[in-house]
Amino acid sequence: MKSLLNKFFGIALLIIFLCGCAPKDNRTVVSFASWGSKSEIDILRPILSEFEKENPDIKVDFMHIPQNYFQKIHLLFASNTPPDVIFINNLYLPIYANAGVLEPIRESVDLSAYESNILKSLSWQGIVYAVPRDVSNLVIFYNKDLFDKYKVSYPHEGWTFEEFLKTAQKLTTDGVFGISFEEDSLFFLPYLMSEGGGILSDDLTKVIIDSPKTEKGLKFYSDLRKKYHVAPMAEESASATMAQMFLQQKLAMHLTGRWLVPKYREEAKFHWDVVEFPRGDAGSVVPLDSSGWAVAKDSKHKDEAFRLVNYLSSRNSIEKLTQSGLIVPAREDVRNSKYFLDGEQPEHADVFLKVIKTSKPTPVSVNYKEITDKYNRMFEQMFN
Numbered sequence: 480m481k482s483l484l485n486k487f488f489g490i491a492l493l494i495i496f497l498c499g500c501a502p503k504d505n506r507t508v509v510s511f512a513s514w515g516s517k518s519e520i521d522i523l524r525p526i527l528s529e530f531e532k533e534n535p536d537i538k539v540d541f542m543h544i545p546q547n548y549f550q551k552i553h554l555l556f557a558s559n560t561p562p563d564v565i566f567i568n569n570l571y572l573p574i575y576a577n578a579g580v581l582e583p584i585r586e587s588v589d590l591s592a593y594e595s596n597i598l599k600s601l602s603w604q605g606i607v608y609a610v611p612r613d614v615s616n617l618v619i620f621y622n623k624d625l626f627d628k629y630k631v632s633y634p635h636e637g638w639t640f641e642e643f644l645k646t647a648q649k650l651t652t653d654g655v656f657g658i659s660f661e662e663d664s665l666f667f668l669p670y671l672m673s674e675g676g677g678i679l680s681d682d683l684t685k686v687i688i689d690s691p692k693t694e695k696g697l698k699f700y701s702d703l704r705k706k707y708h709v710a711p712m713a714e715e716s717a718s719a720t721m722a723q724m725f726l727q728q729k730l731a732m733h734l735t736g737r738w739l740v741p742k743y744r745e746e747a748k749f750h751w752d753v754v755e756f757p758r759g760d761a762g763s764v765v766p767l768d769s770s771g772w773a774v775a776k777d778s779k780h781k782d783e784a785f786r787l788v789n790y791l792s793s794r795n796s797i798e799k800l801t802q803s804g805l806i807v808p809a810r811e812d813v814r815n816s817k818y819f820l821d822g823e824q825p826e827h828a829d830v831f832l833k834v835i836k837t838s839k840p841t842p843v844s845v846n847y848k849e850i851t852d853k854y855n856r857m858f859e860q861m862f863n
């Protein structure tokens with residue numbers, strides 16, 4: 480029995496000794512929050528691992544928040560526990576920048592790879608608060624097989640609202656609708672902006688919903704569904720999304736963004752391509768939205784946080800994110816490389832790049848969401 484007790488105490492002492500000698504992790508922990516689909520996160524995680532290898536003094540605590548992202552970010556700021564690095568978009572950045580909880584991007588960060596309108600979209604009162612990752616604009620995706628079937632000419636660069644409507648009318652037949660219709664402001668803003676209108680004035684001082692130019696754009700959009708019936712009513716799409724209807728070949732044209740390219744490449748059983756949004760009185764103008772990485776003002780590790788932001792926004796990292804087809808990279812040097820113009824569908828991927836030149840950053844104020852929520856009921860009645 481004594482021999483057994485001695486062995487037990489010997490093992491216990493050995494465990495205590497080994498624990499005491501275990502190397503202590505002295506790395507600085509940088510917390511980083513982001514949303515993203517599984518495929519996006521599968522690309523991001525290896526990039527973070529490579530960053531840790533190249534920066535052995537830093538450990539990244541990755542917080543993946545796939546749902547209710549900004550509600551959770553808001554709670555983290557309210558509890559004084561914000562992530563050091565926050566993935567953010569232009570629609571929410573004014574709220575946090577105006578509250579003084581974001582660190583302005585340092586002069587040491589190289590922003591020369593980005594056009595001024597992209598930087599403007601992630602700025603507040605003339606100060607850049609996030610390094611851009613991608614830009615988001617809208618183009619018309621179209622089913623080439625349906626155009627061929629109904630002997631309709633493909634859309635061309637510089638087409639007008641009138642030509643667009645005539646094209647949609649020719650394609651609306653046999654259970655097929657000419658164009659998609661969504662009630663979110665993102666998808667009807669191009670119609671407003673291309674007529675010279677919008678929701679907020681460019682200087683953010685007034686709501687311009689009642690302006691004649693806005694009303695003209697809204698009427699044209701509403702008429703696509705209610706007067707010309709070239710877009711599905713709510714009950715005709717039922718529970719199907721516009722993307723699902725496009726894949727089912729029940730939509731000949733779909734106004735949407737680059738984020739659907741991977742899905743369409745994988746699932747579409749037909750040939751498709753993209754073309755710029757048609758021209759109204761003010762030209763072809765769609766919202767230019769963007770996402771990027773910001774640093775919390777109260778971060779205790781700002782130097783390390785900016786090292787992570789620099790790594791994530793580097794050409795090498797953006798190339799990896801671009802190869803999936805998911806994003807239009809904000810970096811000009813990646814957009815004009817094989818990683819974006821890879822020859823896969825869509826054939827005219829350069830349309831996404833041309834549109835950047837004519838896009839306009841969405842005018843967003845601190846209370847932008849309250850404004851859009853206020854008018855949603857009016858839009859719903861108008862569209863239905």
